[in-house]
Structure formats: C-alpha cells, structure tokens
Amino acid sequence: MLITLFPYKSLLVRCATKPCHVESVPSYHSKIKIINNTRDSFSTIIPATQALLTLSPLQMAETQVRIGILGCADIARKVSRAISLAPNATVAAIGSRSLEKAKAFASANNLPPDAKIYGSYEAVLDDPNVDAVYVPLPTSLHARWAVLAAQKKKHVLLEKPVALNVAEFDIIIEACDSNGVQFMDGTMWMHHPxxxxxxxxxxxxxxxxxxxxxNSWFTLGVDPEFLKKDIRVKPDLDAQGALGDVGWYAIRAILWAADYELPKKVIALRGPVFNEAGVIMSCGGTLYWEDGQIANFYCCFLSHLTMDLTAIGTKGTLRLHDFVAPFEEHEASFYAGTELGFNELVTAWAPQPSEHTVTTHLPQEVLMVREFASLVEAIKVKGSRPEKKWPSISRKTQLVMDAVKASIERGFEPVELGN
Amino acid sequence: MLITLFPYKSLLVRCATKPCHVESVPSYHSKIKIINNTRDSFSTIIPATQALLTLSPLQMAETQVRIGILGCADIARKVSRAISLAPNATVAAIGSRSLEKAKAFASANNLPPDAKIYGSYEAVLDDPNVDAVYVPLPTSLHARWAVLAAQKKKHVLLEKPVALNVAEFDIIIEACDSNGVQFMDGTMWMHHPxxxxxxxxxxxxxxxxxxxxxNSWFTLGVDPEFLKKDIRVKPDLDAQGALGDVGWYAIRAILWAADYELPKKVIALRGPVFNEAGVIMSCGGTLYWEDGQIANFYCCFLSHLTMDLTAIGTKGTLRLHDFVAPFEEHEASFYAGTELGFNELVTAWAPQPSEHTVTTHLPQEVLMVREFASLVEAIKVKGSRPEKKWPSISRKTQLVMDAVKASIERGFEPVELGN
Incomplete structure (x- = not known):
C-alpha cells in the first residue's frame, strides 16, 4: 500500500492508487478528516502524523483508467502528477526514445512502482494494460503518434496545440472516430470549476x-535560453511558436466566451514578430462575428507575463487575469459586474464590480484528467460513444489559429472562416 | 463668512472661499480636526456640531482664480462643485442663453452668493472679474467660444473632446497662444495622484x-433616451459621438501610457456602428509605433460600462479598471506586477500581481481645477508663460481621433499620423 502526503493547502492522501481529500489540516500533527473523493459517504478521522502508517486502503468503486505517457516533456511532470492525483486514473506506463530518460522521469516524478517504463513510444501503444495515452510530444509529431495511438485503440489526451493545421488535425480526429476512442486536448483551465x-x-x-x-491576451516574457532552444521556437517542432503556445489559450478563451460560435472572419494585427527561423514570436488579431461581436487577442513570448480575459455584454462585464493558470492552486477568482454605473455626479461607481472566488480541492489539471478518464471509463465499461464536444472545440481553436496565420501570410487581409 | 459641511468620507469645511480638510469625522457630533489644505502648518480641533458657527476664517495665502462657467451642461454640476472645493478657485459667474436656466443652475449647485448670473455667454466673457472660463458646451461650439474667450484674455478650461478635428483645435490653440492664456482640457483622471x-x-x-x-477600453451602455436625445448622438452638436466621448479617454490613456509619443499609424477596426444620423456609436482601432509597440482601443455606447487600461512592458504589467472615474472618490487602486512567474509545476503564480491604493483628500476633478487655477495664478501674479504641456496632450489625442475617423472613412486602411 502506497500512501503519500502531498504538502498542499488542502492535502491529498493517496491510498493505493486512490487519492482522498484531507481537509482543514493546520499541521501534520493535527487530526485529519479523510473524505473519499468519489464516494461521498465515506469519511474517517485519523491523526495526520499516523496517516502514512495507519490508513487502510479505501474501497475503490470505479475503474482506474490506465494512462501511458509518450515522452518526458516538461509538461508531462505536471500531468503525470495530475494522473496520480485523479481518483479514476493511474500512470500505467511511460515511454521515451531513451529508456534512461524514461527511468529518470519515473523516478523523479514518483510514478507508481508498477508503471511500465519503455524505451520507445511504440511499446507504450502496444501495452495491453494501457487504456489511454497522454501525448505531450512536439506538435510536429502529434499527427503521427495520435493517429497510431487511436489505431491501437488507445484513447488520446493530446497536448495543445493539437496539430500544425486543421487538415492535419482532421486526420487525427478521423483516426479517433474510426477507432471509437475518446479525444481531448490538454487545455486544463476548461476543467476548473x-x-x-x-x-x-x-x-x-x-x-x-x-x-x-x-479581449484575451496571453503574453510571456521568456529568457534568452528559451528563445534559442525551446521546442516552441523551432520550425521543425512547434512551428506555430507563440501562436500555437500562448495564442492557443487566448483564442480558446475567446471561443469559450463566444460559446464556441466561430467568428465569420479574422484579421491579423500588423507587426507580428518572427524569429530567424521564421517562427512566430508575437502576433495578434481581431475576430469578427456576423452579428457585430468583436474579439481581440494577442500572444507573444516577448512581453511580461499577462493572462487576461475580458468579456463585455450589454448588461455585464466579466474579467480575470489568470485564466490559463490560476494565481492559486486551490482557489480562483473572477470579477463580474452587472448594470454597473455611477453615483449622481459621477464621482464614484455604484454598484461596483464584485470578486467571485471558487475553491477547488482538485487542481484544474487533475479535473481534466478525471474528466478524460471518466469518458474513457464510460466507453470501456458502459459502451458509451466518445464525447464529440472536446475534439470539436479543439478543431475550432485550430481553425482560428490557421486563419490568423493565413491573414499574416496574405498581408493582413481578412480571412473568412470555413468549416 | 460662509461655512458649509460637505458630507464626504473625508469632509471638507469651507471657510469663506477656502476649503480645509476635516479628517476622521465619525459623526457630526465628534470633535473634528481642521487642516488648512494649502498651509500645512495650520490645524485646530473644534466640535463638528459647532463648525458652522464657531469656525473663524482661515488665513488665505493665495489668489482665488475667478472662474466663469459657460452653459449649464450636466458635467458643469460636477465641475462647479470642483471649483468650489478647489483651494485656489471660485465660481465667479455662470452664463446661459437662458437667464432662468442660469439662475436655476446657480441655486441647485450652491454657487457662491456673489457669483454673477448672466443670460448669455458673452456677458461672462465681458466680466472683468472673471479670470478664466470653464467651457462645457457641445463640441461644435468649442472653437467659437474658446477662441472668443482667449481673445477676451480669459484662460480656458475646455471640456473634452476639445474640437471636431485638429484643424479646428489649432485655431483654438493659436488664439490661446497669441493672447497669452492657459489652455487645459477637462480630462480629470490626469490629475489623480x-x-x-x-x-x-x-x-x-x-x-x-x-x-x-x-489596451484601453471604455464602453458605456446608455439608455434609449440617451440614444435619441443626448448631444453625443447629434451630428450638429458632438459629432464625434462615442469616439469623442468615451473614445477620447481610451485614446488619451494610450497616449499617456506611451508617454505621449504619437503612434506612427492607426487602423480602425471594422464594423463601427453609426446611428441613423451617421454619428459613431461604437468603434475601435489599433495604434502602431515605429518600434513595434502596439495599442488597441475600443469605445462604444452599446455595451456594458467597462473602463480598462492595461499596459504591458518587458518586465511588468499595469492594469486598472476605473481609470477615468475611480470606483471610490477618495481612494483608487491599480494593479502592478513585476517579473511575475509560476511555481515549479506551473500550478500557481509566484510572485503574483499586487494592488496599490492611492488615497486623495481632494477628488480628481478638484485637483484638475487646482492645477488649472495654479497655472492661471502663476501667469496673473508672477507673469509666467502658459504651460504648453496641456494643449500639446489635447492635440495629440485629437490627432489620433482624427486618424481613426480617417481610417474608417478610407475603408479601414492604415492612416499615417502627421503632426
């Protein structure tokens, strides 16, 4: 039995492969309340100091979806932890082109002792004990490995950006569809409460x-090392650069706010910045809808970290400044104002916008894995059909990204969006 | 001797024509501390209930600049109060085309009993006891009355937008220059600490x-009455509509953030909305500087009240959501972040942006009047030259507004900015 105490504000105790909430733990010497995450009826109180020794494994009701990880990307550290913390998923395998790297990753990231360690991606896909794969490979490798995974009947959790263009993404989706596997991209904030x-x-x-x-802006001030060596500045790896990386989030946020109605046309801002290899380091654009709705986005690697989303309606305004990754792991805020106005002489606002804080025991990336695993489980256990919502959203995001690139290539002309 | 208690958080006691701060007044029955606003050495404690009776007039060091108001516009209520509260200014006259309206305004807005009330604008300009005028007339009347005021050697505090276009504004400025009078526009937030x-x-x-x-957005959701009748929807009054009203502020904020360096070119967003009379109800644009700096603005009368300014540098981000009129009269905040980043697994930010709150005893419109009056006083008393900074900023704002209009008229083509 493996029990680990994670040092969070709201701690998680891992019993075998099942994490449970530990709420209100002032210190490791306090009594702690264990709540079975997926079976609300179960709870018990034990002294926190004894948790590692005395906690007996909890009943586990649901299937643990067994996830294999392709590659040892940086982001895989966060997602492997998320898989471990998800109540219905487990890391079943890790594969790298280098067995040594895979071993080092498994050890550094506390993968379960029974997780298989492979010296190739193929081996993960061939493992009958792997239900699904998480693919954090460079975008140029997505089509190849996501398609192969689907053909091997592995469900696919694919890092963003999903593909180099929509045509390539459609090949991935066709493979997932025809093999009856779930597709989801790795946009974590979608899953935050x-x-x-x-x-x-x-x-x-x-x-x-x-x-x-x-309005949606995601800018990142990266260091000189990143600008030289990161896969996001390399035309043969993540060829979409800042647009594919931070731009993906800004565009997704706009589509989310627009309830996924595609804009009619897109016009890129002038003055995009490219690196010497021709990869976008900075760009932006305006999206226009048929009914007059307008959106701006901006993304870059060359400005200070800023992560803004603002949506204005006829009666209210929504805004937040940490939409991709909340300031805090276990709580997140947004600001909402409804029918705001001024006092009589316009010397103050009445009413004023209000802050709304949402707490979450499980971080957003864990909720993403939980959602993905529950869809996979439904397919595996109940014979459900894959949920089409997720690939549809990914595809729309890619479509807008393609239109931005096309507008830049056509000298900032408007680009009409097809389907 | 006139003493009035104003019911503010931080009260102001007016002794003769001089206002003094009254700090920390829990109720009218408490002792109050009187601080002479302009002579920090003076202070005394008296019971608040006796203030009206017992407070003796304070020593007054400086000249009271005597301001005449042209017209009874809504905004003149706020500014006449500001003039009354400013330590170095007083309302000397009000003129309207209707004597009755002027009388009603004087009474409703507690103008000093010795303020002259005139049935014409000309009479204000002809009053030798008027040093300066505040001109809140519709924009189409600015050139005529501001020029005439300057010719009569009256200093000019002119409501924004300053003119219908730069050519017209240059006539105003030429008149102020050649008559040696101070010009300032009515953009109050410039004066907030x-x-x-x-x-x-x-x-x-x-x-x-x-x-x-x-990024600067100022949107206003106005009511149907406004859309029918307000001067800002009338082509013969405030012909620049939303661009001249809220757009003025958004553009000014951008220029302010850019330290008044003019952009090289401006491109209007597509889809501006006009009313039946051809007045802009909604528009936006992108400003481009030579060195790659970019700004977006948006202004409209058709969306919920939103007032955002965000500036992103290479090392920091500044933002605020009430830049034109602070949420509270006596304190205002902004958010600043420097070298923000994430924790190791990007599950939280470290460090996070911080809120900075600035308090002010005098509301921003009073500080505007005080600044204007002190420039006037310097000219009157010390023979100083008019401060060129203020008309220069007004002119740049108008230049950008003109470029936005030109870009709209030319089918959203880039418009290069001249001088």
Whole structure:
C-alpha cells in the first residue's frame, strides 16, 4: 500500500492508487478528516502524523483508467502528477526514445512502482494494460503518434496545440472516430470549476446580456535560453511558436466566451514578430462575428507575463487575469459586474464590480484528467460513444489559429472562416 | 463668512472661499480636526456640531482664480462643485442663453452668493472679474467660444473632446497662444495622484521595462433616451459621438501610457456602428509605433460600462479598471506586477500581481481645477508663460481621433499620423 502526503493547502492522501481529500489540516500533527473523493459517504478521522502508517486502503468503486505517457516533456511532470492525483486514473506506463530518460522521469516524478517504463513510444501503444495515452510530444509529431495511438485503440489526451493545421488535425480526429476512442486536448483551465461559474454568468441574460466584445491576451516574457532552444521556437517542432503556445489559450478563451460560435472572419494585427527561423514570436488579431461581436487577442513570448480575459455584454462585464493558470492552486477568482454605473455626479461607481472566488480541492489539471478518464471509463465499461464536444472545440481553436496565420501570410487581409 | 459641511468620507469645511480638510469625522457630533489644505502648518480641533458657527476664517495665502462657467451642461454640476472645493478657485459667474436656466443652475449647485448670473455667454466673457472660463458646451461650439474667450484674455478650461478635428483645435490653440492664456482640457483622471503613481511604475525600467502593448477600453451602455436625445448622438452638436466621448479617454490613456509619443499609424477596426444620423456609436482601432509597440482601443455606447487600461512592458504589467472615474472618490487602486512567474509545476503564480491604493483628500476633478487655477495664478501674479504641456496632450489625442475617423472613412486602411 502506497500512501503519500502531498504538502498542499488542502492535502491529498493517496491510498493505493486512490487519492482522498484531507481537509482543514493546520499541521501534520493535527487530526485529519479523510473524505473519499468519489464516494461521498465515506469519511474517517485519523491523526495526520499516523496517516502514512495507519490508513487502510479505501474501497475503490470505479475503474482506474490506465494512462501511458509518450515522452518526458516538461509538461508531462505536471500531468503525470495530475494522473496520480485523479481518483479514476493511474500512470500505467511511460515511454521515451531513451529508456534512461524514461527511468529518470519515473523516478523523479514518483510514478507508481508498477508503471511500465519503455524505451520507445511504440511499446507504450502496444501495452495491453494501457487504456489511454497522454501525448505531450512536439506538435510536429502529434499527427503521427495520435493517429497510431487511436489505431491501437488507445484513447488520446493530446497536448495543445493539437496539430500544425486543421487538415492535419482532421486526420487525427478521423483516426479517433474510426477507432471509437475518446479525444481531448490538454487545455486544463476548461476543467476548473471557475470556468463553469463564469459560464453561468455569461449565459445569464439578466446579468450579462448579449455578448459584444472579448479581449484575451496571453503574453510571456521568456529568457534568452528559451528563445534559442525551446521546442516552441523551432520550425521543425512547434512551428506555430507563440501562436500555437500562448495564442492557443487566448483564442480558446475567446471561443469559450463566444460559446464556441466561430467568428465569420479574422484579421491579423500588423507587426507580428518572427524569429530567424521564421517562427512566430508575437502576433495578434481581431475576430469578427456576423452579428457585430468583436474579439481581440494577442500572444507573444516577448512581453511580461499577462493572462487576461475580458468579456463585455450589454448588461455585464466579466474579467480575470489568470485564466490559463490560476494565481492559486486551490482557489480562483473572477470579477463580474452587472448594470454597473455611477453615483449622481459621477464621482464614484455604484454598484461596483464584485470578486467571485471558487475553491477547488482538485487542481484544474487533475479535473481534466478525471474528466478524460471518466469518458474513457464510460466507453470501456458502459459502451458509451466518445464525447464529440472536446475534439470539436479543439478543431475550432485550430481553425482560428490557421486563419490568423493565413491573414499574416496574405498581408493582413481578412480571412473568412470555413468549416 | 460662509461655512458649509460637505458630507464626504473625508469632509471638507469651507471657510469663506477656502476649503480645509476635516479628517476622521465619525459623526457630526465628534470633535473634528481642521487642516488648512494649502498651509500645512495650520490645524485646530473644534466640535463638528459647532463648525458652522464657531469656525473663524482661515488665513488665505493665495489668489482665488475667478472662474466663469459657460452653459449649464450636466458635467458643469460636477465641475462647479470642483471649483468650489478647489483651494485656489471660485465660481465667479455662470452664463446661459437662458437667464432662468442660469439662475436655476446657480441655486441647485450652491454657487457662491456673489457669483454673477448672466443670460448669455458673452456677458461672462465681458466680466472683468472673471479670470478664466470653464467651457462645457457641445463640441461644435468649442472653437467659437474658446477662441472668443482667449481673445477676451480669459484662460480656458475646455471640456473634452476639445474640437471636431485638429484643424479646428489649432485655431483654438493659436488664439490661446497669441493672447497669452492657459489652455487645459477637462480630462480629470490626469490629475489623480494615482496617475502619477502609475507613471512612476511605467517609467521604472527595473519594474516595468520597455513598453510593448497597451489596451484601453471604455464602453458605456446608455439608455434609449440617451440614444435619441443626448448631444453625443447629434451630428450638429458632438459629432464625434462615442469616439469623442468615451473614445477620447481610451485614446488619451494610450497616449499617456506611451508617454505621449504619437503612434506612427492607426487602423480602425471594422464594423463601427453609426446611428441613423451617421454619428459613431461604437468603434475601435489599433495604434502602431515605429518600434513595434502596439495599442488597441475600443469605445462604444452599446455595451456594458467597462473602463480598462492595461499596459504591458518587458518586465511588468499595469492594469486598472476605473481609470477615468475611480470606483471610490477618495481612494483608487491599480494593479502592478513585476517579473511575475509560476511555481515549479506551473500550478500557481509566484510572485503574483499586487494592488496599490492611492488615497486623495481632494477628488480628481478638484485637483484638475487646482492645477488649472495654479497655472492661471502663476501667469496673473508672477507673469509666467502658459504651460504648453496641456494643449500639446489635447492635440495629440485629437490627432489620433482624427486618424481613426480617417481610417474608417478610407475603408479601414492604415492612416499615417502627421503632426
């Protein structure tokens, strides 16, 4: 039995492969309350200091979806931890082109002792004890490995950006469809409970009204090392550069706010910055919808870290400044204002916008894995059909990214969006 | 002797024509501390209930600049109060085309009993006891009345937008220059101490670095009555509509953040909305500087009240959501982040942006009047030259507004900015 105490604000105790919430732990010497994450009926109190020794394995009701990881990318550290923390998933395998690297990753990231360690990606796909794969490979390798995974009947959790272009993404989706496997991209913030709370606000005609304007900026000030060596500056790896990396999030946020209605046309901002290899380091654009709705986005590797989303309706305004990765792991805020105005002489606002804080025991990336695993489980156990919502959202994001690139290539002309 | 208690958080006691701070007044029955606003050495304690009776007039060191108001516009209510509260200014006259309206305004807005009330604008300009005029007339009347005021040697505090276009504004400025009078526009937030604090941050190469991106949005959701009747929807009154009203502020904020360096070119966003009379109800644009700096602005009368300014540098980010009119009259905040980043697994930010709050005893519009009056006083008393900074900033704002309009008229083509 493996029990590990994770030093979070809201701790997680891992019993065998099942994590449980430990709430309100002032210190390791306190009594702790263990709540079985997936079976709300179960709870018990034990002294925190004894947790490692005395906690007996909890009943486990649901299937553990067994996930194999392709490659040892940096982001795989966060996601392997997320898989470990998810109540319905486990890391079953890790594969790298170098067995040594895979071993080192497994050890450094506390993968379960029974996780298989392979010296190739193929071996992960061939492992009958792997249900699904998480693919954090460079984008140029996505089509090859996601398609192969689907052909081997492995469900696919694919890092963003999903592909180099929509045509390539369609090949991935066709492979997933024809093999009956679930597809989901790795956009974690979609799964934060804050996102659902903000959707409630945007959908509320009384509080928000009709959507008119969206602004989304994700800028990152990277170091000189990154600008030289990161895969996101290499035309043969992540050829979409800043657009594919941070731009993906900004565009996704806009589509999310627009409830996934595609804009009619896209016009890139002038002055995009390319590196010597021709990869985008900075760009932006304006998206126009048929009904007059407008959105701006901007993304770059050359400015200070900023992560803004603002949506303005006829009756309300939504904003937040950490939409991709919340300031804090276990709580996140947004600001909402409804029918704001001024006092009589316009010397103060009445009412003013209010802050809404949403707490979450499980970090957003764990909720992403949990959602993915529950879809996989439904397919495996109940024979459900794959959920089409996720690939559809990924595809729309890629479509807009393609249109931005096309507009840049055509001298900042408007590009109409097809399907 | 006139003493009035104003019901503010931080009260002001007016002794004769001089206002003094009254700090920390829990109720009218408490002792109050009177601090002479302009002579920090003076202070006394009296019971608040006796203030009206017992307070003796304070020593007054400086000249009271005597301001005449042209017209009874809504905004004149706020500014006449500001003139009354300013330590170095007084309302000397109000003129309207209707004597009755002027009388009603004087009474409703507690103008000093010795303020002259006139049935014409000309009479204000002809009053030898008027040093300066505040002109809140519709923009189409600015050139005529501001020029006439300057010719009559009256200093000019002119509501924004300053003119219908730069050519017209240049006539105003020429008149002010040749008559040696001070010009200032009515952009109040320029004078808030928060603005100076934010400038410190933007100017700090260590904390903010090099400016890269600016976003400024000011949108207003007006009621149907406004859309039918307000002067800002009428082509013969405020012909620049939303661009001249809220757009003025958004563009000014961008220029302020750029330390008044003019952009090289401006491209209007597509899809501006006009009313039936051809007045802009909604528009936006992108400003491009030679060195790659980019700014977006948006302004409209058709979306919920939003007032955002964000500036991103290479090392820091500045943002605020109430830049034109602070949420509270006596304190205002902005958010600044320097070299923000993430923790090791990107599950939280470290460090995070911080909120900076700036308090002010005098509201920003009072500080505007005080600044204007002190420039006037310097000219009157010390023979100083008019301060050129203010008309120069007004002119640049108008130049960008003109370029936005030109870009719209030319089918959203880039418009190069002249001087």
């Amino acid at each position: 804050r996102t659902a709370k903000m959707r409630e606000f945007l959908s509320d005609k009384q509080r928000f009204g009709q959507l008119k304007l969206i | 928060r603005t100076a604090k934010m400038r410190e941050f933007l100017s700090d190469k260590q904390r903010f670095g090099q400016l890269k991106l600016i």
